[in-house]
Amino acid sequence: MRKKYLWFVGLLLMLLVTSSCAMPPVESVAVPNQAGALSLRSLAQAQGFGIGSAVTLKGLRKDERYRQVLVREFTQIMPENAMKFNALQPQRDRFNFAAADEIVDFANDRGLKVFGHTLVWQRALPAWLKAGNWTREELLDILHKHITTAVSRYRGRVFAWDVVNEALSTDSSLRDLIWLRGIGPEYIDLAFQWAREADPNARLFYNEYDPSGWGARAEQKVDALYNLIAGMKERGVPIDGIGLQMHVKVSDAPTYEGVKKSLERLAQLDLEIQITETDVRLVGSSDPLATQLATQAQIYDGLIRACLDVPRCNGFWFWGFTDRYSWISGFTGKPDGPLIFDRFYQPKPAYDAIAQALAESEASRP
Numbered sequence: 001m002r003k004k005y006l007w008f009v010g011l012l013l014m015l016l017v018t019s020s021c022a023m024p025p026v027e028s029v030a031v032p033n034q035a036g037a038l039s040l041r042s043l044a045q046a047q048g049f050g051i052g053s054a055v056t057l058k059g060l061r062k063d064e065r066y067r068q069v070l071v072r073e074f075t076q077i078m079p080e081n082a083m084k085f086n087a088l089q090p091q092r093d094r095f096n097f098a099a100a101d102e103i104v105d106f107a108n109d110r111g112l113k114v115f116g117h118t119l120v121w122q123r124a125l126p127a128w129l130k131a132g133n134w135t136r137e138e139l140l141d142i143l144h145k146h147i148t149t150a151v152s153r154y155r156g157r158v159f160a161w162d163v164v165n166e167a168l169s170t171d172s173s174l175r176d177l178i179w180l181r182g183i184g185p186e187y188i189d190l191a192f193q194w195a196r197e198a199d200p201n202a203r204l205f206y207n208e209y210d211p212s213g214w215g216a217r218a219e220q221k222v223d224a225l226y227n228l229i230a231g232m233k234e235r236g237v238p239i240d241g242i243g244l245q246m247h248v249k250v251s252d253a254p255t256y257e258g259v260k261k262s263l264e265r266l267a268q269l270d271l272e273i274q275i276t277e278t279d280v281r282l283v284g285s286s287d288p289l290a291t292q293l294a295t296q297a298q299i300y301d302g303l304i305r306a307c308l309d310v311p312r313c314n315g316f317w318f319w320g321f322t323d324r325y326s327w328i329s330g331f332t333g334k335p336d337g338p339l340i341f342d343r344f345y346q347p348k349p350a351y352d353a354i355a356q357a358l359a360e361s362e363a364s365r366p
């Protein structure tokens with residue numbers, strides 16, 4: 001009984017958090033916002049800027065409103081989980097592209113660009129890979145085959161790949177993971193080379209978390225990231241871009257100035273930059289809900305404006321767009337509302353902030 005009751009209270013809280021902003025229904029074609037624009041997509045397209053969202057199959061398969069808003073609001077999408085190692089190669093040498101194909105086909109048919117996520121990561125690895133006692137040659141073979149097979153399959157249909165994700169640890173050294181242990185630090189260079197060979201036209205990104213401009217640790221991370229990429233460039237490794245994740249909190253988020261400073265430093269590497277994986281979780285704040293949502297909007301505003309104000313930063317991603325399918329509640333175990341649309345696809349103050357920032361940006365990008 002007690003468990004049932006808690007579940008009900010949680011649900012009620014979640015509904016309150018995510019349905020608080022009365023806005024036009026999703027069925028309307030236009031989404032009025034302060035900027036008076038039709039959609040984030042149209043605002044971004046006007047200046048050659050990418051506006052993207054991670055996509056979950058749950059929403060794509062069963063939820064017509066999810067599909068409508070996705071197509072209406074974004075220029076680019078990234079599978080949240082469907083292209084990870086465990087999804088693509090659940091058994092050794094037995095690839096399963098069904099879920100990834102579904103997303104890529106959906107996007108290609110509707111003029112949405114697809115960013116592949118992610119080829120080399122320490123997480124989302126299949127059990128067979130984690131359990132094996134591999135020699136260096138075997139691991140090289142596994143990684144080469146995985147990258148070549150995945151990237152070749154989507155050649156011409158995926159415009160960019162997260163080739164290596166989160167190779168740096170919290171202390172900014174190279175993270176201790178299966179590829180580093182078994183292959184050595186050159187796994188990073190090799191991954192990019194193999195991806196380039198498999199699709200010479202895809203934009204190849206290195207994606208990292210936390211280098212976003214708050215506190216001394218973030219500066220250390222930006223330095224480490226800068227040095228890692230600078231080294232790759234010196235060695236002639238084919239890399240085109242840097243992705244910066246932004247999983248932040250209303251109670252603890254980087255400022256516009258901090259993020260802009262990080263972006264400007266990384267822009268010196270002369271690569272494109274995209275802010276990837278943005279969500280701003282509410283949990284941890286004791287402010288009234290309306291205040292939390294206003295703060296959340298301000299944070300989104302600062303993050304996207306920092307990107308818009310640095311010419312090399314040419315894309316901004318949300319880690320999902322509706323609170324209905326966000327990973328955050330599953331992760332923290334608490335109701336939340338980290339995204340720009342609530343559970344019922346009503347735009348939140350954060351949506352208006354993003355639209356306004358896009359409308360006011362004057363930078364034009366190639």
Ligand code: G3I
Binds near residue numbers: 080165245277
């Ligand atoms: O689909 C299965 C389901 O069948 C099973 O019953 C259930 C039981 O645990 O698991 C489900 O899979 C979960 C999957 O999300 C889909 O919901 C996995 O356990 C869970 O680990 C997985 O979490 C994802 C996580 O990456 C690990 O891959 C999150 O959704 C996803 O948002 C998160 O995204 C990462 C980025 O890829 C990289 N940067 C950080 C970011 C947040 O951690």
